[in-house]
Amino acid sequence: MINILIKAVGENMKNKVTVISNMYPTNEHKSFGVFVKNQVEALRNKGLAVDVIAIDNPNKGKLNLLKKYGKWAFAFFVHLLFKGSRTSVVHAHYVFPSGWLAKWYKKLFGARFIVTAHGGDIDKMVKKSGRIFNMTKTILAEADHVIAVGQELYTTLESEFGVSRDKLSLINMGVNLDVFKVVDKSAARLRLGIPQNKTPLLFVGNIIEQKGLNDLIEAFAVLKKEQPDYELYIIGSNKDQGYFQKLETVIAETGLKESVHFLGTKQQAEVALWMAAAEVFVLPSHLEGFGLVALEAMACGTPVVGSNVGGLKYLLQQGNGMLVEAKNPAELKNALQTVLGSEELKQKLIRKGLEMAQENDQNIMTDKVINLYQLQKQKG
Template identity: 45%
Template sequence: MKILVLSNMYPTESHPTYGIFVRNQVELLRENGIDVDVAAITDPGKGKAAALKKYGGWALETARRLIGGRKSYTVTHAHYAFPTGLLSLIGKRLFGVPYVVTVHGGDLDQMARKSAGIRRMTERILKEAAHVVTVGRRLYEEVTDGYGVPASRVSVLSMGVDTEVFRLRDREAVRQELGIPAGEKAVLFVGNIIRAKGTRELVDAAAILDREGEPVTVYLVGSTKDAGYADELKAHIAGLGLDRVRFVGTEPQERLSKWMNACDVLALPSYHEGFGLVALEGMASGIRVVGSGVGGLSVLLGDDRGIPVPPKDADALAGGIREALDPESRAFDGESIRREVARHSKDQILRELLEIYEDAAAGR
């Protein structure tokens, strides 16, 4: 079996978290003896000129690999329906290579809604795929009901959590390593520092707790790839008079797990979320999770695994954080959390993914 993985996001040393979930899956396949080639965009930079350069180069690299390996590739696996899936669709039509496409959320929630043309192309990509993987149940329903893809060719399969990395650690030791003072109430955010991740509402929630005499320190871990918004957010924080918001920057996964062990609450107030892998990684690391009840997050936080709150609601978010900080809170069921983490283990993901590839190659 030989797979060509295509993705418009893939990490490098300069951008270690950019599409890290795709690389993790690639490495899982390689560790288990699967021959995997990758053609991906590794530069998160914005702007029309940068976009033309990187997307053009990516398309040429994909074409080169398909032309050279069209007889050896079992399937191509596209991450994100559009634009990535378009390359797989072309590969199928020109070279007869079947493809699998993973829908992550933004491709349907944002990209497909930009224009009627992109939506039609997204529908064609999904319908011609040998199999469509969705990272959450809501996306499964949208693909089957909204795009008319037969349920027999659609699966719900997350990107999986690496429990060898995301695990319980010595809290005092990692707090000392990261410079978090003893007794400090620490709220962690992990993700891109962008508006749609609810970062403004998070600092507003911190301000609310501050006024109520329950101060917290907010640690923002992630890329400030939108420099304009990051400056706007810092100005907003200054206007609120908050002095306990820390911009940490990006962190490798091993260190990210340490942050999750060191902090008290993981806050994920996204406006939309296909799955919410960070929440699952937090659960595996033992941190209490508060997040928006949207998309895949609403499922992950269900059954007392976390505290769901409405998106774009700083007051509700402050209330969720306050409850999560309460050591007597009964909002968290440890057994339910353990079962959910196990359900998304690397071994389970690998078994299901290989079965999807085999069926796609056999035309089933």
């Protein structure tokens, strides 16, 4: 079933914030836009009343798309009609299509219009057609403020879409340090059933080609021959069945079927435990808006190896992690081997990573977002 969310907290409170997103998680689809839900909950924890209008089903196919986007649009119109005048701030996640819906709260009711660009909307969506590019540019121009989750995305919004610096902020989604935290690795591995004579490597993300999983498998195949105790664990949603089958074929052909473990999606607390248990976290993406999962791994006291793309190039620079060129399995293998072979380097990366996680605490980032809402200046 395709569910569209209209959730409110505090029936007796005047709704201040309406969040619109084309991604939102459920128990069935745990990772689908979970970062949006995390921010919504953080806003509510700080006393804000928040409504959410979101798609919570990642299923593709023409019929599914028609159903879920149709229901999303219907839920939007119902909310706009009955609660639109109570919205002081509307916050869209992903410029298009969420921003196109959100802008009507500003047009009709004068709500302050905030939009967060996450990367895929700018790196991929705008390239689908000239019409989407122009609509994206219009939404960004009409927004009162634009948030970029990564430095490269910030630069792109300014240089290619003409968003002026006075209405552009760099604020990532932040890491929840109450969930993502250091746990003794031996204890974490025991709880997860990882044999003590194995060394776990971890990837977390959607199982799609642009996450660099082919590169990871190729690099891991070489590592495994040199270090038989290495095991690769993959947590993430199987969003492309065709690609997943091809990946399984590659794994079988390289003799890794017993050493590569697909764990599916997990609740965040369990993801955090896997991150704490891992000897190294690897994110070999070809595109990455910010790379929040890398920051979450840092918070769990695990060194990170990631591609020199998007937000990762800034997140992992200056010794916070190990950067490698995207689509380069040989370099990826060498970086993993370097980290795994040096206790001194591992401890340095862990220390720097923990510092970076503290600087990007979700509470700090949420406060920055709330400041942009300027609720005290909005209608009461």
